[in-house]
Amino acid sequence: MKILLTLLFIGMSFFGYTEDLGVVAKVYPIAEPDMIEWIKAKAAVMMKNGQWQQIQNQAVANAKNQINNPKPIANVTDAVETKTWYYKPMIQLKHDLTDGSGHVIAKTGLYNALKYKPFDVQLLFINGNNSKQVLWAVNHVKTDSVISKVVLTQGSFMKLDKQFKVWFFYDQNGKYTQKLKIQHVPAIVSQDGEQLKIMEISNNEI
Numbered sequence: 723m724k725i726l727l728t729l730l731f732i733g734m735s736f737f738g739y740t741e742d743l744g745v746v747a748k749v750y751p752i753a754e755p756d757m758i759e760w761i762k763a764k765a766a767v768m769m770k771n772g773q774w775q776q777i778q779n780q781a782v783a784n785a786k787n788q789i790n791n792p793k794p795i796a797n798v799t800d801a802v803e804t805k806t807w808y809y810k811p812m813i814q815l816k817h818d819l820t821d822g823s824g825h826v827i828a829k830t831g832l833y834n835a836l837k838y839k840p841f842d843v844q845l846l847f848i849n850g851n852n853s854k855q856v857l858w859a860v861n862h863v864k865t866d867s868v869i870s871k872v873v874l875t876q877g878s879f880m881k882l883d884k885q886f887k888v889w890f891f892y893d894q895n896g897k898y899t900q901k902l903k904i905q906h907v908p909a910i911v912s913q914d915g916e917q918l919k920i921m922e923i924s925n926n927e928i
Contacts (some may be wrong), residue, residue, distance in 0.1 A: 794876035795896040799904035800849055806921045808914065809902055811835040836917050841913040843869045847899065848908045850877020850890065853906050858928040860886050868912070875899060875907055 768774040781870040812832050846862055848855040859872045872890050874882075879890035893899050902911060902920050909922045 752804070790878050790880050792874075792876075792879075792892050792894075795899055796895055797905060798849075798875040798896070798899055799906055800852060800855075800925050801908065801922045802924055802926075803920065804924045804927060806919065807903070808917045808919055810917045836913060836916050836918075841918060843871055844910055844912040846870055846872045846910055847875060847893070847904055848910065850871060850874040850879065850882055852925075854925065854928060856882060856886075858908060860888055863888050873898065 734902070765774065768777075811834065813835055814832055815828055815830050818826045818830055821827050844862075844866070846859045848859045850856060854905065856877075859870075863872060865872045872888065874890055874892045875896075879892050882890045898904075902918070904911075904922065906922045908925075909920060909926060911918055911920050913919070
């Protein structure tokens, strides 16, 4: 009996020590700022002090500058000698092409695009910052019997449009100069039979 009471007393004492012992140190509530509200507040301050309008104006100015003055195409320089080469615009079909009824209209294989769609214009690639090349290209546009399109590798096509009343285009990201392996300008691209003829012309000859 004595042993039972002793065990009961020990058990009660153990549970007695599990009560709340209080706070040992200061406890702070976990508080994270609402990011959306913070952004709204920040934007309100910027709009109030005019900083937001300044950012908008700068963004518009940068966009206009990029349009009016595109980045020059890398590794394309003014030609110092005249040379000619040819390019065949081949298309690879990896699968047969069929119409809506399942009839094969083109089989797998290589096709020369010029056999099906003539290249009925000539492209004039020039440095838009070189006045001699610009005048050379404009003269071609106005006097050649074939339709000519002027493609810039550098310079402002919008300024030249207004100045000469002629459409100028830009070789965005060097897509065409790279495909046709044009490294120097001015250069003329035209169809010659079933291939394209590319000719870089020395600046001394224009």
